[in-house]
Amino acid sequence: MGIPEKWDALSGKRSPLFYVNRAEGTEVRLDFGPWDAYFVVFNPLEGPGQKAELVSTNAESLAVVSRQADAIQVRASAPCTQRDLEVTMRADGRTYRAHSPIAELKPIPLSGNWDFRPEPERVGVPYVKVKDAKEGEGEKLGWSRAHFDDAAWPSLWLSEAENTVRNWNVIGPFPNADDAGFETVYPPETEFKPEKMYPGLHGLVGWKRYYGDEPHLAFGHWNIWMETEGGPFDDSAHIVQFDRVLGTSGQTWITSYALIYLYSPKDQQAKFVVAADNCVKVWLNHQQVFARLRHPFWYEMNDNWADQIPVNLHAGWNEVLMKVGLGREAASGYGFTFRVADEQGKTLRGIIQGMLPYDVQKTANTNPGMRWYRTQVPPGVTAVVPPALQGPYRMILNGQELKPVGGTPIDIRHLPGAEMNTLVIVAQEDDRLSSPVEFVSGTTPFSLQAWTKTALANFSGTAIYEKSFTLPESYRGKRLVLDLGRVSSVAEVYVNGRNAGTLVWSPFKLDITEFTKPGENHLKIRLTNTEANARAVGPSHRILANIDVCGLEGPVEIVPYTEQTLALKPGAE
Numbered sequence: 001m002g003i004p005e006k007w008d009a010l011s012g013k014r015s016p017l018f019y020v021n022r023a024e025g026t027e028v029r030l031d032f033g034p035w036d037a038y039f040v041v042f043n044p045l046e047g048p049g050q051k052a053e054l055v056s057t058n059a060e061s062l063a064v065v066s067r068q069a070d071a072i073q074v075r076a077s078a079p080c081t082q083r084d085l086e087v088t089m090r091a092d093g094r095t096y097r098a099h100s101p102i103a104e105l106k107p108i109p110l111s112g113n114w115d116f117r118p119e120p121e122r123v124g125v126p127y128v129k130v131k132d133a134k135e136g137e138g139e140k141l142g143w144s145r146a147h148f149d150d151a152a153w154p155s156l157w158l159s160e161a162e163n164t165v166r167n168w169n170v171i172g173p174f175p176n177a178d179d180a181g182f183e184t185v186y187p188p189e190t191e192f193k194p195e196k197m198y199p200g201l202h203g204l205v206g207w208k209r210y211y212g213d214e215p216h217l218a219f220g221h222w223n224i225w226m227e228t229e230g231g232p233f234d235d236s237a238h239i240v241q242f243d244r245v246l247g248t249s250g251q252t253w254i255t256s257y258a259l260i261y262l263y264s265p266k267d268q269q270a271k272f273v274v275a276a277d278n279c280v281k282v283w284l285n286h287q288q289v290f291a292r293l294r295h296p297f298w299y300e301m302n303d304n305w306a307d308q309i310p311v312n313l314h315a316g317w318n319e320v321l322m323k324v325g326l327g328r329e330a331a332s333g334y335g336f337t338f339r340v341a342d343e344q345g346k347t348l349r350g351i352i353q354g355m356l357p358y359d360v361q362k363t364a365n366t367n368p369g370m371r372w373y374r375t376q377v378p379p380g381v382t383a384v385v386p387p388a389l390q391g392p393y394r395m396i397l398n399g400q401e402l403k404p405v406g407g408t409p410i411d412i413r414h415l416p417g418a419e420m421n422t423l424v425i426v427a428q429e430d431d432r433l434s435s436p437v438e439f440v441s442g443t444t445p446f447s448l449q450a451w452t453k454t455a456l457a458n459f460s461g462t463a464i465y466e467k468s469f470t471l472p473e474s475y476r477g478k479r480l481v482l483d484l485g486r487v488s489s490v491a492e493v494y495v496n497g498r499n500a501g502t503l504v505w506s507p508f509k510l511d512i513t514e515f516t517k518p519g520e521n522h523l524k525i526r527l528t529n530t531e532a533n534a535r536a537v538g539p540s541h542r543i544l545a546n547i548d549v550c551g552l553e554g555p556v557e558i559v560p561y562t563e564q565t566l567a568l569k570p571g572a573e
Contacts, residue, residue, distance in 0.1 A: 002042030016063035021049030124436030166212025172256025382442025
C-alpha cells in the first residue's frame with residue numbers, strides 16, 4: 001500500500017502514475033509498448049488513500065491531483081495531434097467526467113538526410129561481390145560500371161581465414177572410444193599408400209579425395225530433401241568437413257586423418273594455423289609438431305580459436321598429416337581448418353598445395369586470370385584505403401579510375417551522393433584480397449535506414465547522427481517528446497550540446513522540453529548497435545538475415561504534448 005511513481009533509472013527522474021488504493025494493496029495503471037519496461041517506486045501512504053477508479057480516458061498519462069466532495073482533479077497529458085482530452089472516473093457510486101479541447105499542433109518530422117559518420121576512425125567492409133575472368137574480359141562485360149547488376153555474383157568474406165588449404169586426401173573413421181584413438185597409432189600415421197585399404201571402425205576404409213571448393217549435396221529444410229551447397233565462395237568452404245566424403249554424420253567417438261603436400265620455394269619459418277574441435281595431432285615431414293586433446297563447451301572454426309604452430313618448411317615438397325578426433329559431440333561439427341601463415345599471421349605467399357608431389361616448374365601458371373571485387377561505398381566515409389596486394393591492381397570508383405599511391409587514403413568526398421556509389425578492385429586471381437576493404441570515416445549525408453541495407457551491414461559499434469531543426473513559437477510551453485522510431489540498440493541523445501538522456505529499450509522516446517529553445521536547435525544522437533553484425537561472418541554469416549532492426553531507422557519526429565489539470569464533475573449515470 002502506497003503512492004507509486006515511475007522512476008527513470010538513467011536520469012533519476014520520477015513521474016506520477018495513476019493508482020487505486022484497495023484493501024488488498026495498490027493497483028497501478030501501466031501502459032506497456034513492445035519491449036517496454038518500468039521501474040515503479042512507492043512513497044508511504046498518508047491519509048485515506050486514492051479510491052477513485054478510472055473508467056476511460058484518451059490521455060497518454062494520468063495522475064490524480066486532489067479529491068473534493070464534488071470534484072476530482074487530475075493531471076492529464078496527451079499529444080497535440082488529438083482533438084481533445086477526456087477522462088471518466090467512478091467514486092462512491094458516482095461517475096465523474098471531464099472534457100477539454102486541444103489546440104492541434106503537428107509533430108515536427110526530422111526526415112530527409114542527416115549528417116552521419118561512424119565513430120571509429122576507419123571502418124572495414126568484410127564482404128564483397130566477386131567474379132573471376134580472363135584478363136580484359138571483365139571490362140568488355142561492363143563489370144567496372146557503377147550500376148552493373150552484380151546481384152547474381154557470389155559474396156566473398158575478405159579474411160585471412162578464407163586462405164585455408166581446402167583439398168586433402170582423407171581417410172576414416174577409426175575407433176576413438178573414450179578418446180583412446182588419440183594415442184592409438186593407426187596405419188595412416190606410418191604410411192601413405194593411396195591405393196591400400198585398412199581396417200576401420202565399420203570395416204575397410206581407404207584414402208579418398210576431398211575438394212573443399214566443390215559444390216555438394218546436403219539435406220535441406222527439415223532434412224526432407226537434398227539441395228546443393230558449397231562452392232569456393234561458400235561461407236563454410238574454408239572448413240574441411242569429414243562428413244562430406246567419409247559418411248560420418250551423426251557418429252561419435254571416431255577419429256580420421258587428412259594428408260596434403262605443401263611446396264615451399266625455399267627453406268623458411270612458418271606457422272600452421274589450425275582450428276579443430278575435440279582432439280588434433282599434426283605431423284610435418286613425419287615429425288609430430290602438435291597434439292592437443294580437449295572437449296570444449298563451445299568452439300568456433302576460425303582464427304580467433306585456432307592454435308598457431310611454429311614450423312620449419314624446407315625447400316620443395318613437405319608432407320602434412322592431420323589427425324582429428326571426435327568425442328561425444330563437437331560444438332562446431334566434425335572437421336578442421338588449416339592455413340600456412342607468416343610470423344604476423346598473414347597467409348604465407350608462394351606456398352603451393354598438391355594431393356601428391358609434382359613438377360611445379362612444368363605446371364606453373366604463367367597467365368593467371370583476373371579477380372574482380374565489387375562493393376558499395378558505405379555511408380559516413382570520405383576516403384578509401386588502397387588494399388595491401390602484392391602485385392599490380394586497379395581501383396575504379398563509379399566507373400572512374402583511381403590513382404593509388406602506396407597506402408595513402410584516396411579522398412572520395414567528391415562523390416555525387418552518400419548512397420549507391422560502387423568501388424571496384426581488379427587484381428590477379430592468385431593475388432587475393434584477404435582483409436576487409438578499409439574506408440576513412442567522415443561526415444556525409446545519409447537517410448534513415450537499416451545499416452544492413454548498406455555496406456555497413458557488418459559494422460558493430462557507434463555512429464553519430466546530427467540534424468538541425470526549427471521550433472516554431474507556437475510550440476513554446478508544450479512538452480516536447482523526441483520519438484526515434486525503430487532503433488537498435490542504444491541511443492545517447494544530445495540537444496543543443498547538452499546530454500538529454502540515453503535510451504536502451506523500446507519505445508525510444510525522450511522528453512527534451514528543457515533542452516530546446518524557440519528557433520533553431522541542434523540534435524545529435526550517438527547510436528550503438530549490437531555485436532551481432534560483426535560476428536555475422538564466415539559460418540555465422542546467416543545471422544545477418546535475422547537482424548530485423550539495425551541503426552537509427554526512424555521515422556524521427558518531435559511530438560508536442562499538452563498537459564492540463566482537469567476538474568472532473570459528477571455527471572449522469
